Each structure stands twice: as C-alpha cells, then as structure tokens.
Amino acid sequence: MQSLTNRQKRFLKSKAHHLNPIFQVGKQGVTDEMAKQINFALEARELIKVNVLRNADVDAKEAGELLQQKTGAELIQTIGHIVVLYKPSENEPTIQLP
Structure with missing residues (x-):
C-alpha cells in the first residue's frame, strides 16, 4: 500500500475522532490472533481505534x-x-480519500 499524504492522514484523523476503540491490547501484547481479528475488522470498517491498556507489555x-x-x-x-x-477494504471500500 502506498504511503498516505499528510492531507489524507488529517482527513482520516477527523473521521476517527468520534470512533470508540473496538480492541484492547493487554498483558499478552500484540498476538497473531489479535492481528487476524483486527484484519477482519479493518476489512469491514477500514478505520478503527485500538486501546492499549496500562498493564500491556x-x-x-x-x-x-x-x-x-x-x-x-x-x-x-x-x-x-x-x-x-x-x-482500505479489498471488497467494498467506503472511505473516499481526498
């Protein structure tokens, strides 16, 4: 995937502002299983937030x-x-970058 421009990143930040985190990184850190689940979520939503707990490694x-x-x-x-x-979703991209 090509790198995003600053303008595109600002646009995505504004879109993400109102989102709630849907994943949490805990003591086990970033596992392969978590990465797989996040990939599924990214395919469906394209833009997500992840919360890193204070007790995470x-x-x-x-x-x-x-x-x-x-x-x-x-x-x-x-x-x-x-x-x-x-x-970006491979099947149905919904976010149109500027």
Missing part, C-alpha cells in the same frame, strides 16, 4: 508499529493509549 507507539507490520494497515496516529489504523 508495550506502549501505544510500539503496539501501533507491531499492528502495522502484522496487518499491513497504515498507522494514522497514536494519542495517549489509543492507536488509529486504516486499511
């Missing part, structure tokens, strides 16, 4: 980078304990 930045590697998604941002990921 990794911080939000590390978790975001690991998820980016394991899912092939674009890491849009990390704020506090929240990671925002974007991956």
